[in-house]
Amino acid sequence: MTKIATRLRIALLALTCVASPSFAAGDIAVEVRNESEPVLCAEKDNVTIKAISPEVRRFQIEAAHPAYIAGLLRDNWEADWTACDMTGDPAFKAPVPPRRVTFYESIEYWLVGYTFPTFWRPADTTFKVGDRVEKGLHLVQLWKLGKTGSYEVLVVYPQDGYWRTRPLPPPQLSAAAYGSSFLFGPIEQDGGRPVVNIKEIVFDPATLSFKLNFKDGSAGTLKLDSVDENRMVLDAVLDKPVTGGKAFVALRSMYVTEGNNDVARIAVREPGAKGWREEPLMPFTGGKATDIWMGRTTHSRHNTSSPDMVFRHFSTDPNPPAKK
Numbered sequence: 001m002t003k004i005a006t007r008l009r010i011a012l013l014a015l016t017c018v019a020s021p022s023f024a025a026g027d028i029a030v031e032v033r034n035e036s037e038p039v040l041c042a043e044k045d046n047v048t049i050k051a052i053s054p055e056v057r058r059f060q061i062e063a064a065h066p067a068y069i070a071g072l073l074r075d076n077w078e079a080d081w082t083a084c085d086m087t088g089d090p091a092f093k094a095p096v097p098p099r100r101v102t103f104y105e106s107i108e109y110w111l112v113g114y115t116f117p118t119f120w121r122p123a124d125t126t127f128k129v130g131d132r133v134e135k136g137l138h139l140v141q142l143w144k145l146g147k148t149g150s151y152e153v154l155v156v157y158p159q160d161g162y163w164r165t166r167p168l169p170p171p172q173l174s175a176a177a178y179g180s181s182f183l184f185g186p187i188e189q190d191g192g193r194p195v196v197n198i199k200e201i202v203f204d205p206a207t208l209s210f211k212l213n214f215k216d217g218s219a220g221t222l223k224l225d226s227v228d229e230n231r232m233v234l235d236a237v238l239d240k241p242v243t244g245g246k247a248f249v250a251l252r253s254m255y256v257t258e259g260n261n262d263v264a265r266i267a268v269r270e271p272g273a274k275g276w277r278e279e280p281l282m283p284f285t286g287g288k289a290t291d292i293w294m295g296r297t298t299h300s301r302h303n304t305s306s307p308d309m310v311f312r313h314f315s316t317d318p319n320p321p322a323k324k
Helices: 003-018
Strands: 030-034 045-052 058-064 099-105 107-116 126-129 130-135 138-147 150-157 162-165 182-184 187-190 193-196 198-204 209-214 219-227 229-240 248-252 255-257 265-268 278-279 288-289 289-297 310-314
Touching: 030 209, 045 289, 099 126, 099 130, 182 193, 255 265
Parallel strands: 126 198
Antiparallel strands: 030 045, 030 288, 045 248, 058 229, 058 310, 099 107, 107 138, 126 130, 138 150, 150 162, 162 182, 182 248, 187 193, 198 209, 209 219, 219 229, 265 278, 265 289, 289 310
């Protein structure tokens, strides 16, 4: 067995071990669609993996350290602008001057928002915590107190609906990198990119949940289920299924070469199959799956510690299973 195959099986075994048996009976398969395209620029999201179903109301999103994390002693977060031309990107001036806003602080968690000078979309989404309402924020960060310091574990860009998550760093690293992003909700196209149009985000500190009111009138919730030095798990619930052939969740990432990427491989658990279907991500032709893993099995020079991403436990029931 090759080292790549061994590491992928380690990652899939970890996924199988953490999957709750109480979910399995109600899991349904979704359509997995690959809309990725080749690029030369490492700072452009060219990877798009969509999940589509007119039935799904609840599922989980997981960010887990790659299988090689225990042996990683040096990380690389440096941007790579080789062969990149961003001059054609739109830029909308912020409605207010650049600023930093602290929404919420406790001993363990705090929430911070930022407005930049410009953004690629108009800033009309509002963000609310309690009685405080802010409009025009481009980035909101959730921080958590860990064993040796404070760590940013989640970010959302309210104006286009992109989220990034990561576990707490392993003991040998001072921090872990972000990598792939995900979109949650009814996914549209704007300016050649998939986006989620959000009217308002409401954060509830008591439940560590984000309530999203989408511009099409539907709603959804992302709740932080758990986060530690191995993985972060989010519970995702939609008030109604996303129909009309639109995706309800998607991975956005980048791939240039096997050594320069944020995601390189995909594995899907197909209905009735005796094992996982595993292959390189770019030529993946799609299919049906109850679980979708997207990650790396070999080191990349770009965001080397960035997490693998998993979409799983797709269900028509919006209520979580009873605890055993």
